[in-house]
Each structure stands twice: as structure tokens, then as C-alpha cells.
Amino acid sequence: MTVKTRQQANLLLLLFPATAWLIVFFILPVIIVLLYSFLERGTYGGVTWIFTLSNYQRLFSGLFWGVIGRSIWLAFLTTVACLLVGYPLAFFIATRSPRWRNALLLLVIIPFWTNFLVRTYAWIILLRSEGVVNTALQSLHIITEPLNLLFTPFAVAIGLIYGYLPFMVLPLYSSIERFNFSLVEAAQDLGANDIRTFWRVFLPLTTRGIVAGSILVFVPAVGAFITPDILGGSKTMMVGNLIQNQFFKARDWPFGSALSMLLTVIVLIPVLSYFRVSDKTQS
Amino acid sequence: MTKLDLRVRAIGNKWLWIQATLAFAFLYLPILILIIYSFNTSKFNAVWRGFTLDWYRSLFSDAGTLGIVSSSSAGIWTALNNSLLIAVISTLLATIFGTAIALALERFHFPGRKTVETLVFLPIIMPEITIGISLLVFFTLIFRIVENLTGIHLNLGLPTVIIGHVTFNISFVTITVRARLAELDPILEQAAFDLGANEWRTFWRITLPLIWPGIFSGALLAFTLSLDDFVVTFFTTGVGSMTLPLFVYGMIKFAVTPAINAISTLMLLASLLLVVSSLRVKKS
Numbered sequence: 154m155t156v157k158t159r160q161q162a163n164l165l166l167l168l169f170p171a172t173a174w175l176i177v178f179f180i181l182p183v184i185i186v187l188l189y190s191f192l193e194r195g196t197y198g199g200v201t202w203i204f205t206l207s208n209y210q211r212l213f214s215g216l217f218w219g220v221i222g223r224s225i226w227l228a229f230l231t232t233v234a235c236l237l238v239g240y241p242l243a244f245f246i247a248t249r250s251p252r253w254r255n256a257l258l259l260l261v262i263i264p265f266w267t268n269f270l271v272r273t274y275a276w277i278i279l280l281r282s283e284g285v286v287n288t289a290l291q292s293l294h295i296i297t298e299p300l301n302l303l304f305t306p307f308a309v310a311i312g313l314i315y316g317y318l319p320f321m322v323l324p325l326y327s328s329i330e331r332f333n334f335s336l337v338e339a340a341q342d343l344g345a346n347d348i349r350t351f352w353r354v355f356l357p358l359t360t361r362g363i364v365a366g367s368i369l370v371f372v373p374a375v376g377a378f379i380t381p382d383i384l385g386g387s388k389t390m391m392v393g394n395l396i397q398n399q400f401f402k403a404r405d406w407p408f409g410s411a412l413s414m415l416l417t418v419i420v421l422i423p424v425l426s427y428f429r430v431s432d433k434t435q436s
Numbered sequence: 437m438t439k440l441d442l443r444v445r446a447i448g449n450k451w452l453w454i455q456a457t458l459a460f461a462f463l464y465l466p467i468l469i470l471i472i473y474s475f476n477t478s479k480f481n482a483v484w485r486g487f488t489l490d491w492y493r494s495l496f497s498d499a500g501t502l503g504i505v506s507s508s509s510a511g512i513w514t515a516l517n518n519s520l521l522i523a524v525i526s527t528l529l530a531t532i533f534g535t536a537i538a539l540a541l542e543r544f545h546f547p548g549r550k551t552v553e554t555l556v557f558l559p560i561i562m563p564e565i566t567i568g569i570s571l572l573v574f575f576t577l578i579f580r581i582v583e584n585l586t587g588i589h590l591n592l593g594l595p596t597v598i599i600g601h602v603t604f605n606i607s608f609v610t611i612t613v614r615a616r617l618a619e620l621d622p623i624l625e626q627a628a629f630d631l632g633a634n635e636w637r638t639f640w641r642i643t644l645p646l647i648w649p650g651i652f653s654g655a656l657l658a659f660t661l662s663l664d665d666f667v668v669t670f671f672t673t674g675v676g677s678m679t680l681p682l683f684v685y686g687m688i689k690f691a692v693t694p695a696i697n698a699i700s701t702l703m704l705l706a707s708l709l710l711v712v713s714s715l716r717v718k719k720s
Contacts, residue, residue, distance in 0.1 A: 172555065179567070420561065
């Protein structure tokens with residue numbers, strides 16, 4: 154065996170397991186879902202092998218714009234909120250001394266490593282009628298009746314922001330940490346004040362982190378399932394809940410598949426455009 | 437700098453501190469309240485009625501079923517066992533596959549490299565529910581075909597959950613190991629080749645020890661993600677494969693008691709331990 158063929162054999166050996174696995178258990182299932190979205194539903198759930206466009210017609214008929222629109226809107230709101238909270242936080246951490254920086258980063262990462270269900274459940278304790286927030290407000294005589302905070306879009310939004318804030322902070326921190334602060338000196342030597350320096354010099358150079366963080370928040374938020382399920386109840390459904398509902402309760406697998414494909418498309422658009430743009434800026 | 441600029445800077449600094457404190461409070465208060473109320477005697481109220489360990493004790497009685505009547509009668513300890521089993525097996529497989537792919541992508545140039553890269557990257561960006569649903573659809577179809585062809589009736593259960601976990605964990609391991617590989621200077625491996633070692637020898641004696649922290653980090657990440665996973669597990673699980681997150685979910689939806697706080701606190705402690713150990717590894 155020549156060196157080259159042995160190298161090629163090694164390469165194939167390394168590539169094969171993971172690639173085969175992902176094709177069989179990731180790509181193939183998604184293709185089957187795509188296929189199912191064009192079929193008719195079966196009597197006891199599952200599918201009947203009859204081709205139809207009715208699932209997509211139903212999807213775009215307007216009945217579900219509420220849920221789909223709410224998902225995109227909540228995800229967008231969450232992204233903006235995480236940006237507004239996360240940017241100053243990332244700036245704060247990046248401008249501390251190295252020893253503090255690592256400790257503070259750790260403090261941001263720890264919630265990220267804990268169970269998402271548990272973190273979301275904490276908000277039930279806070280927001281329910283006999284919960285901490287209501288009890289506190291009542292004992293301070295700010296309100297007399299408990300506020301209805303749980304199972305509202307507000308609760309879902311808070312849960313999403315809480316869950317995904319670390320995803321925003323980390324890329325922002327990465328971007329800010331790389332910033333060359335001598336540029337600030339240069340700008341100020343040229344006469345700019347702090348605010349001007351921030352808007353015209355600092356902010357534009359952290360765009361990379363902003364975009365990365367936004368995608369890392371928006372994508373899981375739009376497909377969120379746990380948060381709206383636990384904090385939203387049946388009144389605040391998002392696409393993820395609707396999909397689960399179709400598969401388990403309504404037993405309309407083809408329609409659920411169509412929803413799933415729609416979610417995939419909604420998610421792929423920002424991600425693919427990010428890659429296209431970042432490829433361009435790199436070359 | 438003008439006086440105005442100095443004022444702006446001082447105010448800006450003050451607000452920065454305030455904002456950071458509020459942000460950290462936002463991140464940690466819910467968790468702290470969760471932990472504190474796991475010791476509260478009162479079942480529902482937010483009012484503190486007294487310190488108790490009863491909720492923790494209830495985890496150990498009735499085989500940990502915590503009063504939930506379910507078809508599988510699985511208690512919390514069965515769920516934890518399943519979670520650990522799934523995590524160990526899926527981490528093992530994902531780490532082997534992920535490390536292999538990371539080596540292929542970092543050390544070789546071949547046509548289709550970009551495609552493989554994208555393939556490995558996709559499971560991370562796809563929403564978990566899409567992965568879960570597609571696996572559910574996939575497995576039920578396969579099971580129906582197998583039953584039609586051989587009469588063997590397969591069901592969703594531990595193996596399907598494990599397959600699901602491996603599927604999304606490969607990507608995380610790959611990214612972690614690749615990051616570590618990229619830091620390595622290929623000159624070390626080059627030197628080994630020049631000295632006459634073949635690929636396997638070089639790999640075992642040079643590359644592997646050097647990337648070991650990356651492999652370990654990746655494995656730890658995969659292990660944590662597997663233990664914590666809910667969505668993919670939810671759609672690929674069957675009777676008899678209750679996992680810890682599924683159990684907690686059941687309690688949250690159907691039997692809310694501070695026992696959930698107790699379980700949560702223990703889970704938080706476990707996560708903290710994992711974070712600390714992953715940092716220890718990174719330091720070495």
C-alpha cells in the first residue's frame with residue numbers, strides 16, 4: 154500500500170462513522186418529515202400514502218398566523234431584550250481585570266450549564282398567584298389582588314430571556330474582548346467624545362458578536378418548546394407547542410410535519426445568510 | 437476632556453455597575469429562590485413557614501415515586517438510572533465519532549470537506565423539536581417496515597433515546613475537539629513522521645495525549661447535554677425509558693410540590709460539580 158492510499162483509507166475510517174450516523178439519523182429523518190408533509194393523515198394517526206398539498210394550504214390559510222407570528226415576535230423580542238441586557242454586561246465583564254473577568258464569566262456560564270427545565274420552573278415559583286412576586290407586592294401593599302403573571306406572553310418572554318441570556322453574553326464578550334482599545338484613544342485624540350466614540354467606533358466593530366449572539370438566541374427561541382409549554386399554558390402557544398399538539402393530541406402527523414418544515418425554513422434563513430455574509434467578509 | 441465628558445463618563449460608569457449587578461441578580465435570584473424554598477415547610481405559599489428537610493426525605497420514600505401514579509410506575513431513582521445509562525452510552529459513542537470527524541476535518545483536505553462540515557454543524561442550529569419530531573417519524577416508519585417484513589414488533593425506548601442523544605452530541609464533541617486541534621502546532625506530528633512513525637503510532641503517542649483535554653471537555657459537554665436533555669428525549673422515549681428531566685417535567689405539569697425544588701437543588705449541585713471539574717481539566 155502506498156502512503157497515499159493508506160492515508161485515504163485512514164481518512165475514510167475517520168469520516169465514515171459520524172457521517173453515516175448523521176445521514177441515517179439526522180438527514181434521512183428530516184427528508185421523511187418533508188415527505189410526510191405532502192401526505193394525507195391516516196385514520197389512527199400516522200399517514201396515508203396519498204399525495205396532497207392541503208397541509209401547506211392549511212398552513213398558509215391564515216388560521217395559524219397567530220401562533221407563527223407570535224413565535225417570531227416573541228423570539229425577536231427575546232433577542233432584542235437579551236441584546237439590551239447582555240451588551241452592557243459583556244462590556245462590564247470585558248473591562249475588568251483578567252482575574253475578575255474569569256470569575257464573572259464563570260458566573261454567567263453556570264446557569265447555562267444547569268438544567269433548562271429547572272431554570273424555567275423557577276419562574277413558576279416567582280410568577281404564580283401565590284408566588285414570590287405576588288406575595289411580595291401584596292405584603293408591600295402595592296397591589297391587593299394577585300396579578301395574573303403566569304401563563305401569559307409576558308411569562309414566556311421572561312422565561313425565554315432568562316434562558317437564553319448566556320447565549321448572547323458569551324459571543325458579545327468574545328467580540329468586545331478582542332476590541333483594540335487604542336482605537337478609542339485615537340478617536341478621542343481626534344476630538345470625539347465618549348458617546349460619539351461608542352456609536353461610530355466601538356459598536357460597529359462589535360457587530361460580529363452582536364450578530365452571532367442574536368442568531369444564537371433567535372434560533373432556539375423561535376423553536377422553543379419547554380418555555381411556552383411550562384410558562385405559557387394553552388393560551389400562549391408557540392410553533393413548537395403546536396407541532397407537539399399535532400403529533401400527540403390532534404394526531405395529524407402530516408400537518409405537524411408541514412409545521413416542522415416551516416420552522417426549519419424560518420430558522421435556516423438567518424443562519425444561512427450569516428454564513429454567506431461571514432464567508433464574504435473573510436475572503 | 438471637557439467637564440461634560442467627565443460627567444458623562446462618571447454617570448456611564450455608575451450605570452454600568454448598576455446594570456451589571458441587576459443582570460447578575462436577574463440570573464441568580466430565581467435559582468436562589470428555588471433552592472431556599474426547597475427547605476420551606478409550606479407547600480404552596482411563598483411565605484416562609486419553617487425549615488424542613490421533608491421534601492428531600494420524600495425523594496427517598498416509596499421508591500421515589502413521589503405520589504405520582506403513572507403507567508410505568510417509575511420512581512425518580514429509576515429515572516436517574518436511565519438518565520445516567522443513556523448519558524454514558526451516548527457520550528461514549530458521540531465522543532468516538534466526534535473526535536474521528538474532528539481529526540478528519542482538521543488534518544485532511546478532501547473534496548466535500550465543506551459539505552461534511554455543514555452536515556456536522558446542522559444539528560446544533562436546528563431547533564431541538566425538529567430533531568425530536570423527525571426521529572419520532574423516522575423510528576415509527578422503520579418499525580412499521582420491520583414489522584411488515586419480519587413480524588418483529590419494535591418500540592421506542594432506551595435505544596431510540598440513546599440514538600437521539602448521539603445524533604446531536606456528535607456536533608458538540610466535534611467543535612470542542614476541533615478547537616483544541618486547531619491550537620496544536622502540526623509541527624509536532626510532522627516531527628514524528630520525519631522520525632519514521634506511521635500514522636497510528638503518531639496518533640496514539642503524540643496527537644491523542646495532546647488533544648486529550650479537548651476530548652475530555654467535549655465528552656463532559658455531551659454528558660451534561662444528555663443528562664439535561666428534554667425535548668429530543670420527549671419525542672423518542674417510550675414506556676420504561678423515563679429519564680430524570682422527563683420525570684421532573686411530569687411533576688411540573690401534574691404534581692407541583694416543593695419536592696421539585698429539592699430535586700432541582702440536587703440537580704443544580706450536580707451541574708455545579710460538572711462545571712468545576714470541566715474547569716479543572718481545562719487548567720491542566
